Amino acid sequence: xxxxxxxxxxxxxxxxxxxxxxxxxxxxxxxxxxxxxxxxxxxxxxxxxxxxxxxxxxxxxxxxxxxxxxxxxxxxxxxxxxxxxxxxxxxxxxxxxxxxxxxxxxxxxxxxxxx
Numbered sequence: 001x002x003x004x005x006x007x008x009x010x011x012x013x014x015x016x017x018x019x020x021x022x023x024x025x026x027x028x029x030x031x032x033x034x035x036x037x038x039x040x041x042x043x044x045x046x047x048x049x050x051x052x053x054x055x056x057x058x059x060x061x062x063x064x065x066x067x068x069x070x071x072x073x074x075x076x077x078x079x080x081x082x083x084x085x086x087x088x089x090x091x092x093x094x095x096x097x098x099x100x101x102x103x104x105x106x107x108x109x110x111x112x113x114x115x
Contacts, residue, residue, distance in 0.1 A: 015073075016092065018064070035107075
């Protein structure tokens with residue numbers, strides 16, 4: 001399935017997985033969202049999803065909204081996301097910290113799948 005156009009608001013009762021990137025104002029690597037999308041595709045997402053850049057308090061975050069819980073569960077497990085309850089209106093919510101170890105793991109999985 002492809003990402004849906006219209007932003008994460010297209011799924012008001014979606015399953016949310018949030019990658020906390022870092023403080024607002026920090027240089028943001030624009031390859032992160034496409035990298036997350038590549039991982040979602042590599043995992044064989046069956047439903048629609050969207051990845052959007054959001055200012056989350058004083059931090060920048062990538063919100064990944066999934067139509068299907070199974071797709072969100074697979075993505076969250078791969079990134080060791082933990083359950084949170086601070087994003088009202090979503091059916092499930094998890095988050096993880098985007099750091100060099102996570103990015104290396106994503107890149108390794110994608111390289112392995114490309115072989």
